[in-house]
Amino acid sequence: MLDDQDRALLRRWQDDPDLSPAQLAEAMGLPAARVSRRIARLQEAGVLTGLRAVIDWRALGYGVEISLRITLEKSAPRAFDEFLAAAREVPEVVEIQTFLGRVDVRLGVIARDLHHWQALWRDRILTLPHLADIEALMTVATVKAEEALPL
Amino acid sequence: MSVEIDETDRAILRILSRDAALGAAQIGARVGLSQPAAWRRIRRLRDSGVLAGRRLELDREKLGLGVTVFLGIKLAAKGRVALEDFERAVSAIREVARVEHMLGLYDYRLRVVARDLADFERVLRRRIMTLPGVGQVEANVLLSEERRPGPL
Numbered sequence: 001m002l003d004d005q006d007r008a009l010l011r012r013w014q015d016d017p018d019l020s021p022a023q024l025a026e027a028m029g030l031p032a033a034r035v036s037r038r039i040a041r042l043q044e045a046g047v048l049t050g051l052r053a054v055i056d057w058r059a060l061g062y063g064v065e066i067s068l069r070i071t072l073e074k075s076a077p078r079a080f081d082e083f084l085a086a087a088r089e090v091p092e093v094v095e096i097q098t099f100l101g102r103v104d105v106r107l108g109v110i111a112r113d114l115h116h117w118q119a120l121w122r123d124r125i126l127t128l129p130h131l132a133d134i135e136a137l138m139t140v141a142t143v144k145a146e147e148a149l150p151l
Numbered sequence: 152m153s154v155e156i157d158e159t160d161r162a163i164l165r166i167l168s169r170d171a172a173l174g175a176a177q178i179g180a181r182v183g184l185s186q187p188a189a190w191r192r193i194r195r196l197r198d199s200g201v202l203a204g205r206r207l208e209l210d211r212e213k214l215g216l217g218v219t220v221f222l223g224i225k226l227a228a229k230g231r232v233a234l235e236d237f238e239r240a241v242s243a244i245r246e247v248a249r250v251e252h253m254l255g256l257y258d259y260r261l262r263v264v265a266r267d268l269a270d271f272e273r274v275l276r277r278r279i280m281t282l283p284g285v286g287q288v289e290a291n292v293l294l295s296e297e298r299r300p301g302p303l
């Protein structure tokens with residue numbers, strides 16, 4: 001189980017994930033060896049599962065962000081699996097979430113512009129298997145994007 | 152204005168989006184570059200804003216945050232002041248991890264992180280439903296989530 005120091009460490013690291021373990025130790029006023037040991041333990045316990053780079057797709061020319069709310073045709077027994085496998089094949093799909101509620105699946109899709117989006121929509125999205133209903137919303141602005149969990 | 156990147160940059164981004172703890176020497180070895188050459192490319196990607204930082208990936212359930220709910224919110228009133236008031240108030244709620252202004256079926260999409268369903272209900276009733284200008288609210292409970300590498 002996590003103790004208070006684990007939580008403090010994760011809180012501090014979430015606030016500034018660019019810190020190296022040594023810098024994190026310094027920021028917390030703890031010996032570097034102890035911080036490394038705790039990080040290793042959190043990894044072994046499966047609490048800390050990765051450290052990944054965040055890519056700003058806008059900087060690479062992907063200016064359009066679309067959220068697709070999808071209901072699947074669930075009469076086919078493997079509808080979910082087949083749909084998810086096909087969605088993974090579309091490079092512009094950056095997020096796949098499944099839900100309990102009115103929506104079965106949400107796909108986060110990026111496109112260079114609306115012209116590119118139209119091509120994606122017709123050639124890659126509407127051709128996905130087992131679609132029953134699909135609705136597209138466009139992200140106008142991200143007001144708050146806190147990756148940090150409230151620990 | 153977008154940043155031009157080549158195949159080697161793409162390879163570096165693919166590696167870093169899986170494991171951002173790797174150093175320039177390890178990355179260089181994987182893409183066939185010397186440590187200094189890899190370091191220069193990584194710095195260029197960072198300076199140009201393509202690499203926007205790192206993110207810790209944590210197991211929410213093991214941290215006692217078992218429930219994530221996405222809320223679609225329609226505002227009852229839609230003047231500019233109404234939007235600003237709502238955005239300010241909703242961004243201040245600790246359990247609301249993400250707020251996106253949307254065009255389409257609803258106006259805002261919120262990602263809410265809670266300990267369990269009872270905790271979520273408390274946040275929904277006390278914090279969200281009392282926000283200024285809230286109209287219709289739709290909730291979907293997250294079952295699974297995966298981030299894809301994207302078009303690299």
